[in-house]
Amino acid sequence: MRIGVPREIREEEYRVALTPAGTRELAGRGHQVYVEQGAGEGSLFPDDAYVAAGAKLVPDAPALFAEADLIVKVKEPLQQEFLRLEPRHVLFTYLHLARDGGLTRGLLDSGATCIAYETVEMPDGRLPLLAPMSEIAGRLAPQVGAYFLERMSGGKGKLLGGATGVKAANVVILGAGIAGSNAAFLAAGMGAHAKVLDIDLRALAELEHRLPGVQTLHSDQLTIEEEVNKADLVIGAVLVAGARTPVLVSEEVVRAMQLGSVIVDLSIDQGGCVATSRMTTHRQPTFTAHGVIHYCVDNMAGVVPVTSTLALTNATLPFILAVADRGVVDAARSDPAIARGINVMEGKVTRPEVAEATGNPYFPLEYVLPIEYT
Numbered sequence: 001m002r003i004g005v006p007r008e009i010r011e012e013e014y015r016v017a018l019t020p021a022g023t024r025e026l027a028g029r030g031h032q033v034y035v036e037q038g039a040g041e042g043s044l045f046p047d048d049a050y051v052a053a054g055a056k057l058v059p060d061a062p063a064l065f066a067e068a069d070l071i072v073k074v075k076e077p078l079q080q081e082f083l084r085l086e087p088r089h090v091l092f093t094y095l096h097l098a099r100d101g102g103l104t105r106g107l108l109d110s111g112a113t114c115i116a117y118e119t120v121e122m123p124d125g126r127l128p129l130l131a132p133m134s135e136i137a138g139r140l141a142p143q144v145g146a147y148f149l150e151r152m153s154g155g156k157g158k159l160l161g162g163a164t165g166v167k168a169a170n171v172v173i174l175g176a177g178i179a180g181s182n183a184a185f186l187a188a189g190m191g192a193h194a195k196v197l198d199i200d201l202r203a204l205a206e207l208e209h210r211l212p213g214v215q216t217l218h219s220d221q222l223t224i225e226e227e228v229n230k231a232d233l234v235i236g237a238v239l240v241a242g243a244r245t246p247v248l249v250s251e252e253v254v255r256a257m258q259l260g261s262v263i264v265d266l267s268i269d270q271g272g273c274v275a276t277s278r279m280t281t282h283r284q285p286t287f288t289a290h291g292v293i294h295y296c297v298d299n300m301a302g303v304v305p306v307t308s309t310l311a312l313t314n315a316t317l318p319f320i321l322a323v324a325d326r327g328v329v330d331a332a333r334s335d336p337a338i339a340r341g342i343n344v345m346e347g348k349v350t351r352p353e354v355a356e357a358t359g360n361p362y363f364p365l366e367y368v369l370p371i372e373y374t
Helices: 020-028 047-052 061-067 101-110 131-149 178-189 201-210 221-230 251-256 266-270 305-334 336-341 352-358
Strands: 002-005 032-036 056-058 070-072 090-093 113-116 170-174 193-198 215-218 233-236 262-265 286-289 292-295 342-345
Touching (some): 032 061, 047 056, 090 305, 101 352, 170 178, 178 201, 221 251, 336 342
Parallel strands (some): 002 032, 090 113, 233 262
16 A cells, blocks of 8 residues: 655644654555655654655655555644545544534545544544553643743742642642543652542542542532632543543633633643633643633644654554555454544544534444444
8 A cells, every 4th residue: 555644734743643663564564655755854753764664755745645545644634635635545643523623524525534543442442542642641731730830931839749848739630531640640740639530430440549649539510610629730631532522611610710720621632621721832832711821732742742753653553554454444344443433434424423513414334334343
């Protein structure tokens, strides 16, 4: 198969979808890998490294899309990218379509098959391609929150870990999944008083076992309101795979928080779990609403592109190989995880959550692609 790796054009996005090591694995299986010039430079992978691994360099995105059948990316395509897609293309990247009806319509119009990293789902419910970026974002969240709590950053002037004889900051984490548990791990390690809220008691029990210094609470609306009201830092780490994130923190609750408190909404790539959240960028990462600092950068892991690119390729490469080796139809028929990852195929939305969120008709994948799993 002909596989294309474009340079990411999202502002301040320095990750790349494939490392030279991943390129070598694909080339070794007989596939041709095309890499747009400069695609890996933001992650410290020079063009020469890709050539040495067996890739062919192409000068620009139009040339890459013309050559490749399978396009692997990091972030969802911008308009100038999805307009280059054709029915022959398979796009494999983070999509987060539930928040973006315009992108969904563009992908439907293209006729391409679009597989979302974030909805590739194992039989036990694990999301293996979302996990590495969730882990990194979770570990970044307390660092970011600690910085913006500083007075010179506009915060209330609290040290996350407190000091001898002085209380540590209160960190409230909504969600006990991969992002939330990693946020709790870092927050506790920094000396903060961390609480994690979730409706999944099993997840809370596992987290409590691994992090005995972290308090766990069952999540209900009253508890959320009480704990957020007392928080210095709130980290939103709520996820419903493929769907719009539920809003758990209302504007009234934000209004009741202390001035200079901080919210880091990791759920923003699916719409955000705080009513006052809106997407921000690395260039302008925060805004203030009701005296509370909001950090809502949707490509948060892009701030550490070397780590993120390596972690992402480690996770995605087996699935890229499966699609390249077998073709998307056979790969989806043989692997339910890949089938669940398909969000758009033949101009139809094949994930019910995406269809509901974007107002498009839903077609089960079996309607578009008859599947009999072996």
